[in-house]
Amino acid sequence: MEASQALTAECCIVGGGPAGLMLGYLLARAGLRAVVVEKHDDFLRDFRGDTIHPSTLEIMAQLGQLESLLSLPHQRAEKLQAEVAGQEITMADFSRLPVRCRFIAFMPQWDFLNFIAAEAAKYPGFTLLQSTGFEDFIYNEGAIAGIKTVQGHTIHAPLVIGADGRNSQVRTKAGLESQAFGSPRDVLWFRLDKQPDDPALGMGHKGPKQNFIVIDRGDYWQCGYTIQKGQLDALKMAGLDALKSTMAQSAPFSVARMAQLESWDQLKLLSIRIDRLKQWMKPGVLCIGDAAHAMSPIGGVGVNLAIQDAVAAANLLTQPLRDGTLTLRDLQKVQQRRQFPTVATQFLQMKMSSSKRPRTKPSKVPQIISRYPFLRHLIGRLIGLGFRTERPRYLHEVR
Numbered sequence: 253m254e255a256s257q258a259l260t261a262e263c264c265i266v267g268g269g270p271a272g273l274m275l276g277y278l279l280a281r282a283g284l285r286a287v288v289v290e291k292h293d294d295f296l297r298d299f300r301g302d303t304i305h306p307s308t309l310e311i312m313a314q315l316g317q318l319e320s321l322l323s324l325p326h327q328r329a330e331k332l333q334a335e336v337a338g339q340e341i342t343m344a345d346f347s348r349l350p351v352r353c354r355f356i357a358f359m360p361q362w363d364f365l366n367f368i369a370a371e372a373a374k375y376p377g378f379t380l381l382q383s384t385g386f387e388d389f390i391y392n393e394g395a396i397a398g399i400k401t402v403q404g405h406t407i408h409a410p411l412v413i414g415a416d417g418r419n420s421q422v423r424t425k426a427g428l429e430s431q432a433f434g435s436p437r438d439v440l441w442f443r444l445d446k447q448p449d450d451p452a453l454g455m456g457h458k459g460p461k462q463n464f465i466v467i468d469r470g471d472y473w474q475c476g477y478t479i480q481k482g483q484l485d486a487l488k489m490a491g492l493d494a495l496k497s498t499m500a501q502s503a504p505f506s507v508a509r510m511a512q513l514e515s516w517d518q519l520k521l522l523s524i525r526i527d528r529l530k531q532w533m534k535p536g537v538l539c540i541g542d543a544a545h546a547m548s549p550i551g552g553v554g555v556n557l558a559i560q561d562a563v564a565a566a567n568l569l570t571q572p573l574r575d576g577t578l579t580l581r582d583l584q585k586v587q588q589r590r591q592f593p594t595v596a597t598q599f600l601q602m603k604m605s606s607s608k609r610p611r612t613k614p615s616k617v618p619q620i621i622s623r624y625p626f627l628r629h630l631i632g633r634l635i636g637l638g639f640r641t642e643r644p645r646y647l648h649e650v651r
Contacts, residue, residue, distance in 0.1 A: 255406045259379065261285035263574045264409040265421050266386045268295065270361070270417030271541030271558035273368045273380075273434040276568035280378035282646040283314075284573055287407050289399070289469075290376075291385040291416075295369075297363040302361050302365045302467070302474075303530060303552035306346060306636040307558045309353035314644055318352070321367055326359040327468050331628075332635070340472055341621055343631040356636070358467060361555070366405070383407070387423050389537070396426075396536030410578050411569070412537045415558075422545035428529050428539060433602055435548055442519045444473045444505065445512060451504050459513070464502040475503070476549075484521055496635060524548050526598050533583035540565055545594045548601040551635045557597065563642035565590045570646055593639040600634070 263279055265272045268290030277287040312318045321499035332344040346354045371391050372378040383403035389412065398408040414422025423430070477499050481485065481511075486564045488497050492513065495642075513519070528545035532538055541558030565586050572578040 256406075258406045258408065258508060259287055259410045261377075261379070261407065263287070263411045263413060264289065264407045265413040265415055266399065266418075266597070267414065267416030267541075267543065268365065268369070268380065268382070269417060269541065269558065270301075270365065270489050271543075271556045271562045272413065273365055273372065274559050274562035275415065275540070276378055276380070276414060276560065277368055277372035277375075278644060278646065279570060279573070280372055281376035282574075283350070283377060284570065285377040286379070287409070288372075288380045289384045289386060289401060290382045291382065293383040294408070295365040297392075298300055299479055299538060301552060302364075302548070303359055303555060304357040304359055304364060305556040305638075306349050306351045306353050306355065306554070307638055307641050309357060309554045310641070311563060311644060312353040313352050313438075313561060314647065316366075317371060322357065322365075324363050324367065325357060325470065326357045327470065328355040330355045330630075332356075333380040342628050344635050345623070345628040346632045346636045348629050349636050351637070354636075356552070358469070360469075366608065366613050377613075386416065386425075388425060392588055396534070410477075410536065411573060411583075411613070412578070413437045413540050414537065414539035414543040414564070415562075416543055418542040420528075420539060420547035422537065423529060423539050423543055426534050426537045426539075428514045428531060428534065429499060430527045430529050432525070432527040433598065435526050435602075436481055439461075439476045439478050439522040439549060440484075440486070441476050441521045441522060442513060444475055444510065445510070446471055446473060449643075464504075466504065466511060475505075477502075481524070488516060495500065526601060528598065530595055532587040533580065535580050535583075538565065538583045540590075544590075545598065547598065550601045550604050553597055553635065553638065556638065557594065560638065560642045561586075561590050567642065567645040571641075590640075596639045 263286045265276050265286060265288045266287050270447045276286040276288040286439040312321050324347060330346055331342050334341055334343045369380055384405065387400045387402045390398035390406060390408060392401055396412055397410065398406060399412055400406055403450050412422065414420050416422055465473040496507050496510045496513060525546045526548050529539060532544045540553060540561035547554040558593060567580065568585050568589065571581055572582045630646040
């Protein structure tokens with residue numbers, strides 16, 4: 253775009269993540285004009301949420317995009333395994349889910365986002381502006397009526413969607429108040445190249461303390477090590493070799509196997525935070541996805557909740573946007589629809605990450621799941637489908 257260019261749309265979406273791109277795609281598919289503003293010039297970011305759950309795969313099937321999506325490189329997990337107190341157990345089993353894809357697809361998020369962006373670009377109403385940052389709102393007689401970008405562009409729209417993540421500038425500028433619920437843990441993410449003699453590992457958590465995570469990425473392992481919040485500085489003081497020795501006690505890899513970790517720059521800290529907005533909206537603006545509710549990485553549900561938010565928003569807002577009758581009440585319906593699954597999921601995450609139980613106390617999880625095998629299917633349903641699934645309402649393409 254040239255400097256100071258002006259655009260007009262029914263909806264301006266700030267943030268080109270899963271929630272923002274999916275909503276832009278659905279609105280454009282329904283015949284509306286949607287502009288997505290993304291501050292980066294691409295989607296290539298390490299250690300983003302890369303799990304596509306059965307609920308999201310079912311939405312892609314309903315949109316007629318499943319076969320094309322699954323033609324991209326990915327790994328599948330029909331079960332999630334964990335080693336707890338030295339015992340290997342199946343924590344979640346997706347084999348009985350009432351959907352077409354009874355597995356989690358592990359796919360780099362940038363591939364998924366590029367796929368959605370390419371499909372959305374087939375519709376004339378869709379515009380993606382990359383390397384374009386949100387600066388402030390445009391106001392018309394005191395009401396939000398679009399945005400100004402850092403690059404000097406103006407985008408006029410009756411609705412601005414904040415889909416710009418847990419550090420959302422949209423929600424900050426809109427003055428939307430959040431509730432923080434904290435988290436006692438953070439995660440250090442890193443890669444290990446695969447070796448021919450590596451053990452056969454399933455997806456999920458490994459180690460007697462459940463604090464080492466392994467994800468199969470094809471030619472490398474994506475590994476995560478959970479630490480107490482605020483512990484990183486102390487770990488750095490002790491040295492990288494000490495950390496590798498500690499991790500080896502929980503990891504399926506020896507200290508020697510982790511020799512390729514030569515610098516702290518190879519480890520990325522994910523600061524876990526659980527929060528949600530009290531009100532997701534004000535007149536002319538609505539937040540969805542992480543901008544409305546930051547999730548823990550437990551269960552990898554964040555991306556899929558964001559997708560569900562986008563589908564619900566498209567279902568509820570397409571008609572009033574098309575008719576020019578959008579009101580605050582319409583925006584409130586989105587939060588009402590998505591509030592229960594958000595609160596219920598965060599409640600479970602907080603219970604699962606509670607630090608009240610001493611780390612040395614043996615876990616009762618293996619005995620409970622072994623005694624009641626139906627629990628692995630229940631957990632599979634909660635992880636795979638969540639507490640409320642959404643179905644795209646506007647399935648007929650409009651060009």
